[in-house]
Amino acid sequence: MVENRPFLTFLTHAFLILGFLMVALPVYVAIVASTHDISTLMSGPVPLLPGSHLIENYSTILTSASAAHGLPNYSHMALNSLIMALAITAGKIAISILSAFAIVYFRFPFRLLAFWIIFVTLMLPVEVRIMPTYKIVADLGMLNSWAGLTVPLIASATATFLFRQFFMTVPDELLEAARVDGAGPMKFFRDILLPLSRTNIGALCVILFIYGWVQYLWPLLVTTDPGYYTLMMGMKRMVTVQDGVIEWQLVMAGSVLAMLPPILVVVFMQRLFIRGLTETEK
Amino acid sequence: MDTKRTTFNNRLLPYLLLAPQLAITLVFFIWPAAQAVKSSFEREDPFGFSTVFVGLTHYRRLFEDPNYLDALWRTAVFAVSVTILSMMLGLAFAAAVDRLARSAKIYTTLLVWPYAVAPVVAGVLWWFLFNTSTGLLPFFLERIGIRWDHDLNGTHAMILIIIAAAWKQISYNFLFFLAGLQSVPQSLIEAAAIDGSGPVRRFFTISLPLLSPTTFFLFIINVNYTMFDTFPIVDATTGGGPAQATTTLVYKVYQDGYVGLNIGSSSAQSVLLMLIVMLLTFVQFRFVERRVQY
Numbered sequence: 001m002v003e004n005r006p007f008l009t010f011l012t013h014a015f016l017i018l019g020f021l022m023v024a025l026p027v028y029v030a031i032v033a034s035t036h037d038i039s040t041l042m043s044g045p046v047p048l049l050p051g052s053h054l055i056e057n058y059s060t061i062l063t064s065a066s067a068a069h070g071l072p073n074y075s076h077m078a079l080n081s082l083i084m085a086l087a088i089t090a091g092k093i094a095i096s097i098l099s100a101f102a103i104v105y106f107r108f109p110f111r112l113l114a115f116w117i118i119f120v121t122l123m124l125p126v127e128v129r130i131m132p133t134y135k136i137v138a139d140l141g142m143l144n145s146w147a148g149l150t151v152p153l154i155a156s157a158t159a160t161f162l163f164r165q166f167f168m169t170v171p172d173e174l175l176e177a178a179r180v181d182g183a184g185p186m187k188f189f190r191d192i193l194l195p196l197s198r199t200n201i202g203a204l205c206v207i208l209f210i211y212g213w214v215q216y217l218w219p220l221l222v223t224t225d226p227g228y229y230t231l232m233m234g235m236k237r238m239v240t241v242q243d244g245v246i247e248w249q250l251v252m253a254g255s256v257l258a259m260l261p262p263i264l265v266v267v268f269m270q271r272l273f274i275r276g277l278t279e280t281e282k
Numbered sequence: 283m284d285t286k287r288t289t290f291n292n293r294l295l296p297y298l299l300l301a302p303q304l305a306i307t308l309v310f311f312i313w314p315a316a317q318a319v320k321s322s323f324e325r326e327d328p329f330g331f332s333t334v335f336v337g338l339t340h341y342r343r344l345f346e347d348p349n350y351l352d353a354l355w356r357t358a359v360f361a362v363s364v365t366i367l368s369m370m371l372g373l374a375f376a377a378a379v380d381r382l383a384r385s386a387k388i389y390t391t392l393l394v395w396p397y398a399v400a401p402v403v404a405g406v407l408w409w410f411l412f413n414t415s416t417g418l419l420p421f422f423l424e425r426i427g428i429r430w431d432h433d434l435n436g437t438h439a440m441i442l443i444i445i446a447a448a449w450k451q452i453s454y455n456f457l458f459f460l461a462g463l464q465s466v467p468q469s470l471i472e473a474a475a476i477d478g479s480g481p482v483r484r485f486f487t488i489s490l491p492l493l494s495p496t497t498f499f500l501f502i503i504n505v506n507y508t509m510f511d512t513f514p515i516v517d518a519t520t521g522g523g524p525a526q527a528t529t530t531l532v533y534k535v536y537q538d539g540y541v542g543l544n545i546g547s548s549s550a551q552s553v554l555l556m557l558i559v560m561l562l563t564f565v566q567f568r569f570v571e572r573r574v575q576y
Contacts, residue, residue, distance in 0.1 A: 132314035214400035
């Protein structure tokens with residue numbers, strides 16, 4: 001701050017607090033709604049203060065509620081979401097770091113072609129090529145399988161670019177020294193490059209975990225077996241009620257539980273999260 | 283494209299290292315995209331036994347179809363509204379946080395988490411807030427004489443998805459604007475302050491022009507986000523309705539292809555979407571490249 005203007009500073013604080021309240025409103029209402037019973041919710045606008053059914057609602061959703069919608073129970077879906085997010089994270093990082101290593105540290109025919117093939121994936125989000133990708137996964141017999149859920153989402157140009165950019169900043173002397181010492185490429189990769197990339201890998205993990213956790217359209221298409229349902233699909237099933245009332249108190253309890261893991265990751269890994277975000281997207 | 287001064291000499295290894303990524307890319311990206319292009323020029327008989335080459339028929343039909351043109355227009359309205367709304371709020375928050383050096387970290391934490399909320403959850407939360415029988419907002423809107431009903435009123439449904447989509451994106455824009463503001467040279471700000479210009483004026487004459495590359499970058503990213511990543515918001519809340527009022531281009535591809543099994547038309551729509559993403563990506567890269575050369 002260049003000069004001291006207490007009134008403007010006060011206004012700035014007030015604006016930010018107001019902004020936070022506005023941004024947090026839907027989540028606050030969800031938490032409050034998840035502590036009431038359905039008759040309270042149906043009898044007018046949502047109360048602004050928490051009710052007394054917190055434990056009842058959360059234990060219902062965790063144990064029995066989902067069965068009514070043909071869903072597996074909630075912890076099963078949470079486990080599926082977790083497996084999917086972790087598999088996508090690990091898979092993306094593994095294949096991107098290897099291909100970035102190949103592109104930066106080797107000279108070989110078709111190197112440019114390989115680079116462009118990877119680059120093109122930036123332009124083809126799954127939403128755009130839904131039908132043909134679905135068909136291929138079906139032809140390969142990968143519907144209703146972990147492979148079908150995760151592998152098509154694993155190729156990632158952004159992660160490859162991030163590693164490539166980082167490798168370019170690693171001093172050449174390290175490689176020369178390693179070669180003088182007689183280290184082969186894989187030894188150099190494992191003992192020097194990998195440890196140097198620790199922060200980048202960490203930052204990417206945070207971003208990719210969230211990416212995997214919030215996936216919606218793809219699991220919706222490739223899984224019809226409730227055993228593979230993820231939390232995000234469960235959300236949709238719970239609000240699609242043909243006749244009768246939506247059990248809002250359970251939907252809101254479910255939303256709160258589905259939001260919790262990625263929000264905690266962002267809040268506690270903030271430094272890595274911001275680094276990953278600003279570096280992958282730029 | 284550059285490599286290292288010294289490289290490893292190995293014939294087979296680089297191909298082995300690239301193999302997993304290339305295999306996945308070819309099987310799940312390039313091949314399906316090529317299939318989409320191919321089937322956008324073909325018609326399949328109802329039993330799937332034979333296909334006929336029909337040229338640009340699917341494309342011509344799309345541009346004669348009022349439903350498609352409506353979806354195109356609606357997507358543009360949706361994308362631009364969400365982008366402007368979330369960018370303005372993101373910038374306002376970033377400017378405020380940038381002023382408060384001491385408590386910046388706390389406010390950043392308070393504002394950054396909506397990024398982690400899944401689009402489908404964001405959709406459901408706002409849907410609940412706007413719910414006609416139980417929601418909080420219709421209750422207040424009623425008092426100022428607005429009868430809220432997104433199940434019947436297309437404009438209301440559109441406003442609902444715009445708010446849900448923008449809400450989720452504020453934190454992203456906020457982070458990038460904050461990073462941009464923090465890299466504005468302090469000496470410029472100080473010089474202007476000595477010349478007697480106040481904080482508001484400094485923001486509009488110094489910071490904002492220096493933010494224009496960030497703003498442009500965010501504009502492209504946001505349009506991209508609204509066009510493609512908002513599928514869950516639409517699907518879980520309005521389902522494209524009422525009367526197609528919230529059917530965006532991506533939602534229509536899904537509806538016509540997966541639900542309606544109209545492969546040819548759905549493929550043609552996919553191809554048009556790919557062209558849009560390519561254009562956006564191209565613009566973004568041209569611009570990033572230019573900025574690197576500064």
